Amino acid sequence: MMSRLFSRKKMNPASKYEHGNDHLIELRNVVKEYKTGAGVFRALKGVNLNVNSHEFVAIIGKSGSGKSTLINMITGIDRPSSGEVLVGDTAVHTLNEGRTAVWRGRNIGVIFQFFQLLPTLTVLENVMLPMDFCNMYAPRERKDKAMYLLNLVDMAENAHKLPNATSGGQQQRAAIARAMANDPQILVADEPTGNLDSKTANAIFDLFNNLVANGKTILMVTHDNDLASRVTRAVMVADGEIVDEKRNPGPAMTPEPAPAPGHNGHAAPEPVAAS
Ligand SMILES: Nc1ncnc2c1ncn2[C@@H]1O[C@H](COP(=O)(O)OP(=O)(O)OP(=O)(O)O)[C@@H](O)[C@H]1O
Numbered sequence: 296m297m298s299r300l301f302s303r304k305k306m307n308p309a310s311k312y313e314h315g316n317d318h319l320i321e322l323r324n325v326v327k328e329y330k331t332g333a334g335v336f337r338a339l340k341g342v343n344l345n346v347n348s349h350e351f352v353a354i355i356g357k358s359g360s361g362k363s364t365l366i367n368m369i370t371g372i373d374r375p376s377s378g379e380v381l382v383g384d385t386a387v388h389t390l391n392e393g394r395t396a397v398w399r400g401r402n403i404g405v406i407f408q409f410f411q412l413l414p415t416l417t418v419l420e421n422v423m424l425p426m427d428f429c430n431m432y433a434p435r436e437r438k439d440k441a442m443y444l445l446n447l448v449d450m451a452e453n454a455h456k457l458p459n460a461t462s463g464g465q466q467q468r469a470a471i472a473r474a475m476a477n478d479p480q481i482l483v484a485d486e487p488t489g490n491l492d493s494k495t496a497n498a499i500f501d502l503f504n505n506l507v508a509n510g511k512t513i514l515m516v517t518h519d520n521d522l523a524s525r526v527t528r529a530v531m532v533a534d535g536e537i538v539d540e541k542r543n544p545g546p547a548m549t550p551e552p553a554p555a556p557g558h559n560g561h562a563a564p565e566p567v568a569a570s
């Protein structure tokens with residue numbers, strides 16, 4: 296089935312996507328202010344960022360610079376005080392909380408530093424959870440899809456364990472499988488290797504590289520300069536602004552591709568066309 300992300304009639308026929316955007320992710324003059332006891336704190340000061348499909352982008356910068364705030368704009372976990380957040384055909388900043396959760400569940404895989412697997416569910420059940428939440432795939436298909444993903448991250452033999460019975464690296468691999476449950480085009484990771492030893496961190500990084508080679512777009516916050524030098528582009532954040540960008544001779548930049556096939560070679564699930 297052709298994805299609606301690419302087949303809908305656009306309001307602006309000159310651009311690739313619905314809202315006049317030509318990049319898969321576009322942040323336009325995004326400001327984020329927090330009200331604090333001491334007054335208003337501006338965590339993002341008018342950020343502009345474009346990310347193409349198939350890019351692997353590292354977000355780097357000191358603690359408190361605004362990295363998490365920035366990627367929380369893209370996932371819709373938080374919303375801007377002003378500015379626009381466009382992801383494919385969706386104007387994320389305009390969605391209400393309920394629609395954002397469903398949109399995110401279907402279109403973005405989110406990976407955290409501390410994995411955030413549910414401790415009372417098995418690894419397999421954790422991976423199936425987003426499918427249940429978004430009502431993706433027929434219920435009887437979900438287990439097979441989840442096992443396929445656990446196989447991909449080399450976790451199939453741990454599928455029936457509780458997360459605490461596996462190592463940190465294994466839990467992060469399970470979290471990556473969970474992030475891919477609904478076959479999202481975009482993965483966003485906040486310090487995914489921050490809690491792992493360097494060997495395990497490298498293995499996770501290799502897994503991300505494979506996913507990019509297979510059509511995913513990844514944004515990864517990292518403090519690891521070595522990892523940041525091995526992605527397509529590193530974006531440096533300081534005091535709520537993007538202050539530098541460095542393109543690395545990494546994976547070749549490719550034009551926006553057709554939608555990637557979904558698990559098992561099936562068509563990719565249809566993204567929510569909320570806008
Ligand atoms: N809910 C909030 N209320 C007030 N200030 C906040 C809030 N969330 C974040 N901030 C402030 O915004 C700034 C950016 O925070 P953010 O979490 O994005 O930093 P970061 O770059 O991800 O840091 P770290 O590397 O430590 O994770 C910080 O100064 C932080 O204190």
Ligand SMILES: [Mg+2]
Nearest residue numbers: 362363364485
């Ligand atoms: Mg952070």
